[in-house]
Amino acid sequence: MEMTGSPHVLTEIATRFAALSLVAIGGINAILPEIHRVVVDVEGWMTSGEFAELFAVAQLAPGPNAMVVALIGWKVAGIPGALVATIASCGPSSVACYAAWQWVDRLRTSEVRAVVQRALGPLAIGLILASGYTLARGADRSSGALVLTIAAAAALAWTRVNPLWVLLVGAAVGLAGLA
């Protein structure tokens, strides 16, 4: 944590996350692979395994999914990092959302919106699957962990089980030393 609050690191977080904010189609989960690429591969701020762990910790906490960026910011640069990451990743998209809201009545009926919505849907799904893959690469360091990942994916895809239970079962299996 020696780089806590370093202006360079904070500026880096602010610019990277602000740019990603505007392409987070389908929410934060769509940009996790890019956040992973930047913080793990480009900057080397943490390992892939640590990234997957932070994601799991964020899932166990209440609040919007987007809170994972606060946790990543915290890991990189302490409390200032968490605040900068949260504001940078929610600010630009919120301004865009407010601007779009002003047009909402026109957008509601327009053919353009329907086309854009149909085009972005599959793209967002592809990016969410990419996030799952990225996290699994960091998290699955044993065959037990790989089985857990596959079981959790199947549970969510084909049943109505509460995701929190899936996480807790995973933690229990891990506690037993099987992951």
Added chain:
Amino acid sequence: MGVLGFGGVLPWARRVIVDERRWLSGRDFAELIGLCQVLPGPNVVNLSVIIGARTHGPIGSLIALAGILFVPVCLMLAIAILYASVASDPLVRNAIAGASASAAGLIFGTGVRLMREARPPVRGLVVGGAAFVAVGILQWPLLPMIAVLIAIGIAAEWHARKWR
């Protein structure tokens, strides 16, 4: 509004916004969620911006934003500090390893579920598949990839629409 942060997940937001406070009708809520999913950014955050704007304009948006982010960020920091203090414990490490393997599966399963429900046409599968391979497996930078794939996706949908 801060109480929404505790719910976080969408079903909770719906209950408070539609059933309890009657800020929106069920149909308006569904429409807004659709809009929030098209717009970039966290869906629940976008939703609070729009609900704030409906009632009190830009100030309402800012207040809603602060409400939905403040409590979760504080909670997250508390959890982060707690996590840092126990993270080196071997038992905690095991539990976190299991939870992170499950969490990766949860995201993957969410994607599979969305795909099953949306049943995209072949052109959608191609765009989504390309996004998965390029961004997930090859770990290519997202910004150029997304620019190219959005252009291709919109062109394909626009073209398909003309033939209907």
